[in-house]
Amino acid sequence: MFKGVIISCALSILWICIQIARFHVRRPEKMFKSLVIIFAITVPLFPLVYFLTPRDLFFLPRQCSQTTFWLGLFTGLLAHILFFFAYVEFFYYVERSVTLRILVEIRKRPECTLEEVRGIYNMETMVADRVNVMRENGFVELERGLWQLTSKGKLFTQTFSLTRRILNLSPGQ
Amino acid sequence: MKGLILTLIWFVIFLTVTIVILRLRRRKKPFKFFMAVFIGTLPLFIFSYLMTPTDLYFLPSSFVEPCAIVDFLYGLVVYVLLFHNFWDFVYAGPMGFSAGLLVELERVGGRGGSTEELIAYFRRDGQVDKIFGRRIPNLLHGGYIAMDNEVVRLTRKGRVMANLTCFLKRLVCAGEGG
Numbered sequence: 001m002f003k004g005v006i007i008s009c010a011l012s013i014l015w016i017c018i019q020i021a022r023f024h025v026r027r028p029e030k031m032f033k034s035l036v037i038i039f040a041i042t043v044p045l046f047p048l049v050y051f052l053t054p055r056d057l058f059f060l061p062r063q064c065s066q067t068t069f070w071l072g073l074f075t076g077l078l079a080h081i082l083f084f085f086a087y088v089e090f091f092y093y094v095e096r097s098v099t100l101r102i103l104v105e106i107r108k109r110p111e112c113t114l115e116e117v118r119g120i121y122n123m124e125t126m127v128a129d130r131v132n133v134m135r136e137n138g139f140v141e142l143e144r145g146l147w148q149l150t151s152k153g154k155l156f157t158q159t160f161s162l163t164r165r166i167l168n169l170s171p172g173q
Numbered sequence: 174m175k176g177l178i179l180t181l182i183w184f185v186i187f188l189t190v191t192i193v194i195l196r197l198r199r200r201k202k203p204f205k206f207f208m209a210v211f212i213g214t215l216p217l218f219i220f221s222y223l224m225t226p227t228d229l230y231f232l233p234s235s236f237v238e239p240c241a242i243v244d245f246l247y248g249l250v251v252y253v254l255l256f257h258n259f260w261d262f263v264y265a266g267p268m269g270f271s272a273g274l275l276v277e278l279e280r281v282g283g284r285g286g287s288t289e290e291l292i293a294y295f296r297r298d299g300q301v302d303k304i305f306g307r308r309i310p311n312l313l314h315g316g317y318i319a320m321d322n323e324v325v326r327l328t329r330k331g332r333v334m335a336n337l338t339c340f341l342k343r344l345v346c347a348g349e350g351g
Contacts, residue, residue: 146285
């Protein structure tokens with residue numbers, strides 16, 4: 001089990017480094033797709049590395065290297081997938097968070113008023129930027145000047161509405 | 174495998190308890206509530222791990238991890254990651270800014286909505302809009318910013334967070350965002 005987790009950590013660090021390097025060279029238009037593609041390469045790589053390396057990875061104590069092959073492979077792969085989700089969530093929190101953006105805008109302008117911050121980072125810009133991002137990602141489309149949900153957008157909206165109902169959540173924002 | 178199975182059981186219990194309590198009474202700040210339920214189940218997870226046999230009475234020997242501490246830590250890490258996934262799904266999904274726009278577009282129906290209509294959805298008559306109206310009090314309450322008359326300043330905590338955000342944005346090559 002330990003071996004699988006160590007391999008998944010190593011592969012996660014590898015794909016995150018590749019993603020950072022790739023984004024620094026050229027920022028892709030569809031970031032999520034790019035994240036998935038880079039991660040997907042490591043999925044078949046995981047069983048290969050697992051199969052080709054010794055049970056103790058040359059350094060694990062004997063007690064931690066007695067896991068059966070399939071148990072180690074399964075638990076390692078599961079950890080690898082969960083690490084991927086955790087990183088994607090972290091990435092989008094850094095990339096999209098409105099709250100963090102407000103803090104950054106205040107940092108840029110010490111001793112400013114709230115109205116000045118709102119003048120630069122305002123709701124009109126936020127909404128316009130976000131619907132454009134949603135269009136790029138195929139959630140909405142613009143028809144005769146009006147935004148429409150695509151079938152993908154409808155599916156996500158229904159999922160979100162259902163989750164809100166199940167968890168009895170008030171609308172966000 | 175025992176750690177993973179117990180994790181899945183406790184995660185289902187966490188979800189069930191969360192749903193039942195939230196359905197009985199809506200919470201203004203569900204995220205604090207999620208955290209409280211999660212932390213509440215952690216000692217129970219540890220207790221259940223200590224009190225059950227390594228094979229959980231039904232696991233074949235090939236599914237039993239020989240090193241108990243590794244099995245336990247694996248279960249704990251998976252539990253934390255599952256909780257984090259759930260938290261982030263709710264935060265970025267149903268409660269998120271984009272979801273607000275999507276739900277508003279669904280509400281207006283087949284004719285669709287203009288950008289102005291979407292902006293109007295977030296605007297409150299005579300008040301600060303929904304976006305700033307919720308976040309600024311949260312930032313003040315959390316000690317990230319301080320208001321001095323009309324001037325807004327980052328506190329020490331806020332400056333650390335803003336600096337960290339700028340560093341991480343540069344590192345992962347994220348855009349301005351928001």
